[in-house]
Amino acid sequence: xSPEVRAENRQGYQMPELPPDGDTLPKLxxxxxxxxxxxxxxxxxxxxxxKTYTYRDYYEKVKYFCLGLVSLGLSRGxxxxxxxENKPEWYWAELAVQAxxxxxxxIFVDCTPPEVKYYVENSDSVFAVAHDQExxxxxxxxxxxxxxxxxxxxxxxxGLWSYDDESLLSFDQVxxxxxxxxxxxxxxxxxxxxxxxxxxxxxxxxxxxxxxLPKGAMLSQExxxxxxVLWSKLDNWYGKPYEYVSFVPPxxxxxxxxxxxxxxxxxxxxxxxxxxxxxxxxxxxxxxxxIFYGARLWESVxxxxxxxxxxxxxxxRFIYNRFLPVALKMADLRIEGxxxxxFWRFMYFVAHQAVLRSLxxxxxxxxxxxxxxxGGALSPxxxxxxxxxxxxxxxxxxxxxxxxxxxxxDGEIRPETSGRVTPWAEAxxxxxxxxxxxNPLMYxxxxxxxxxxxxxxxxxxxxxxxxGHLDEDNHLIVIDRMDDLKPLSGGRKFSPQYAxxxxxxxxxxxxxxxxxxxxxxxxxALINIDIENVxxxxxxxxxxxxxxxxxxxxxxxxxLIRQEIERINRTLPEQARLKRFINLHxxxxxxxxxxxxxxxxxxxxxEDRYKEMIESLYGNVDRMTVxxxxxxxxxxxxxxxxxxxxxxxxx
Numbered sequence: 001x002s003p004e005v006r007a008e009n010r011q012g013y014q015m016p017e018l019p020p021d022g023d024t025l026p027k028l029x030x031x032x033x034x035x036x037x038x039x040x041x042x043x044x045x046x047x048x049x050x051k052t053y054t055y056r057d058y059y060e061k062v063k064y065f066c067l068g069l070v071s072l073g074l075s076r077g078x079x080x081x082x083x084x085e086n087k088p089e090w091y092w093a094e095l096a097v098q099a100x101x102x103x104x105x106x107i108f109v110d111c112t113p114p115e116v117k118y119y120v121e122n123s124d125s126v127f128a129v130a131h132d133q134e135x136x137x138x139x140x141x142x143x144x145x146x147x148x149x150x151x152x153x154x155x156x157x158x159g160l161w162s163y164d165d166e167s168l169l170s171f172d173q174v175x176x177x178x179x180x181x182x183x184x185x186x187x188x189x190x191x192x193x194x195x196x197x198x199x200x201x202x203x204x205x206x207x208x209x210x211x212x213l214p215k216g217a218m219l220s221q222e223x224x225x226x227x228x229v230l231w232s233k234l235d236n237w238y239g240k241p242y243e244y245v246s247f248v249p250p251x252x253x254x255x256x257x258x259x260x261x262x263x264x265x266x267x268x269x270x271x272x273x274x275x276x277x278x279x280x281x282x283x284x285x286x287x288x289x290x291i292f293y294g295a296r297l298w299e300s301v302x303x304x305x306x307x308x309x310x311x312x313x314x315x316x317r318f319i320y321n322r323f324l325p326v327a328l329k330m331a332d333l334r335i336e337g338x339x340x341x342x343f344w345r346f347m348y349f350v351a352h353q354a355v356l357r358s359l360x361x362x363x364x365x366x367x368x369x370x371x372x373x374x375g376g377a378l379s380p381x382x383x384x385x386x387x388x389x390x391x392x393x394x395x396x397x398x399x400x401x402x403x404x405x406x407x408x409x410d411g412e413i414r415p416e417t418s419g420r421v422t423p424w425a426e427a428x429x430x431x432x433x434x435x436x437x438x439n440p441l442m443y444x445x446x447x448x449x450x451x452x453x454x455x456x457x458x459x460x461x462x463x464x465x466x467x468g469h470l471d472e473d474n475h476l477i478v479i480d481r482m483d484d485l486k487p488l489s490g491g492r493k494f495s496p497q498y499a500x501x502x503x504x505x506x507x508x509x510x511x512x513x514x515x516x517x518x519x520x521x522x523x524x525a526l527i528n529i530d531i532e533n534v535x536x537x538x539x540x541x542x543x544x545x546x547x548x549x550x551x552x553x554x555x556x557x558x559x560l561i562r563q564e565i566e567r568i569n570r571t572l573p574e575q576a577r578l579k580r581f582i583n584l585h586x587x588x589x590x591x592x593x594x595x596x597x598x599x600x601x602x603x604x605x606x607e608d609r610y611k612e613m614i615e616s617l618y619g620n621v622d623r624m625t626v627x628x629x630x631x632x633x634x635x636x637x638x639x640x641x642x643x644x645x646x647x648x649x650x651x
Contacts, residue, residue, distance in 0.1 A: 027196060202220060488517070512527050528588050623644070
């Protein structure tokens with residue numbers, strides 16, 4: 001077949017049917033409670049101690065919170081917004097809403113009040129469930145602008161004792177209301193759960209909004225239940241009491257699948273870290289079997305390892321640098337499908353004992369069996385690096401709307417691909433290179449936006465908006481977003497993402513946006529340094545600095561970044577090599593709309609905001625003064641002014 005029509009088909013694949021008593025998550029929770037009431041399912045670390053919840057605890061919390069909401073006026077079809085860190089209360093609240101026939105609406109914890117207002121307003125939410133004082137304040141700031149919102153329920157009372165707003169209720173108060181409501185309506189909870197159907201909309205997950213306002217993708221109960229059944233069976237963790245650490249935001253569809261659905265469908269034991277700052281420590285303590293990191297988090301872990309090795313003693317660096325090439329050689333042999341000989345097997349055993357075992361333990365990855373990444377491109381060098389540690393990162397491909405489309409199988413990990421298309425899905429490549437997909441477990445459309453839903457379908461295929469191709473083995477290779485492919489003068493094209501993911505492999509580069517255009521003769525870049533790792537470099541080399549801005553413009557740091565760009569330029573085609581760059585004077589920030597809440601670049605917004613800076617990259621200047629607006633976390637705005645250098649890379 002030609003590349004334009006090459007496709008992976010699911011010919012003859014029969015989708016399993018869900019039993020009537022297990023076609024929704026609330027029904028599955030009730031079934032687990034009846035069959036395994038004392039089985040552990042959730043663990044939460046609180047003040048250094050792990051607190052355990054069984055299916056009985058899970059069921060009772062959901063039951064009484066559901067009845068409490070109903071007593072407050074929640075009706076079938078209503079929407080409830082939830083915002084907070086990964087805690088059991090999020091799971092309980094979501095299942096309670098679904099048990100009543102409602103829909104949960106996830107909001108990212110770092111959203112600002114205007115963003116919270118958009119989600120609440122757009123979703124028509126009538127209740128909100130919030131973690132703590134910080135999140136409650138966001139709703140109180142906007143409550144006069146969203147009259148549909150009746151109550152705000154919080155689960156962490158710290159700092160809220162003196163609040164007297166009549167719209168506020170604690171989580172425990174709602175549970176008590178539920179217990180009282182049960183006495184008057186003893187059969188109501190079971191009746192509501194029995195009314196649930198697989199086609200019911202269980203959750204609305206908002207898209208990242210890289211190209212505009214986020215849209216609410218509606219996911220059905222069948223999507224959640226059957227999706228995780230198929231996925232977990234494909235990777236052989238269905239029905240196994242594997243440990244999982246929940247720190248991916250539940251507002252993201254991935255946590256909805258692995259954490260919330262996985263704990264009820266597959267039997268995963270979900271562990272909640274004490275707080276975001278202790279995730280690494282808690283990971284090491286739990287030693288999970290299934291783990292999911294977003295692409296940016298894998299990059300962060302890689303930078304952390306490299307930086308700590310720079311800080312370690314001479315003997316540790318020597319051992320690491322001596323045995324890492326052995327591990328990488330073994331990884332290359334396995335990726336190529338070649339059987340290593342006795343010499344390399346012996347050397348890898350020595351490397352494992354000397355370095356790799358300890359490193360895996362420190363990263364909390366000593367027990368992992370299934371390791372996933374998604375949410376953006378991941379440098380092949382990172383996949384190769386962790387393969388050297390005997391950790392196979394499965395870079396899955398899909399979206400909130402389309403579900404999982406491709407998933408690398410065990411033993412088929414290739415750093416540059418997202419594996420073969422799943423048996424239940426289909427993918428083909430359009431003439432312009434766009435990836436088109438079909439999946440029986442697609443979303444149910446965008447909430448209140450049928451026009452946008454229809455626009456995504458072409459001749460029965462979902463238009464992913466991604467550019468890529470299928471290789472001769474039907475492995476899907478995703479190159480970039482269609483809208484992000486850049487032309488250069490003369491008609492040549494290049495992929496900014498291709499250079500960006502490779503440059504982020506550097507421990508000194510946290511983020512980068514590659515610039516080009518049909519009126520540009522060459523490629524340039526805006527660089528965000530990693531303040532922690534570059535700070536370590538500065539301390540080790542006695543470079544004095546005061547602020548992020550000061551450090552980013554130090555000549556030694558500019559030279560450090562220039563060397564990193566020269567390194568990746570050797571791997572790029574000539575037209576895609578970076579010739580000029582600027583170290584940004586500030587970090588890119590989701591609060592300033594430069595990143596999405598899942599840490600994806602909002603490329604168009606950034607290019608517009610830094611228009612003058614980009615023009616200087618293509619001018620004849622070597623320094624410029626910039627003034628940039630800054631939005632602080634409390635909503636205040638400010639202005640910073642500073643000189644920055646415009647730098648050239650020798651090619």
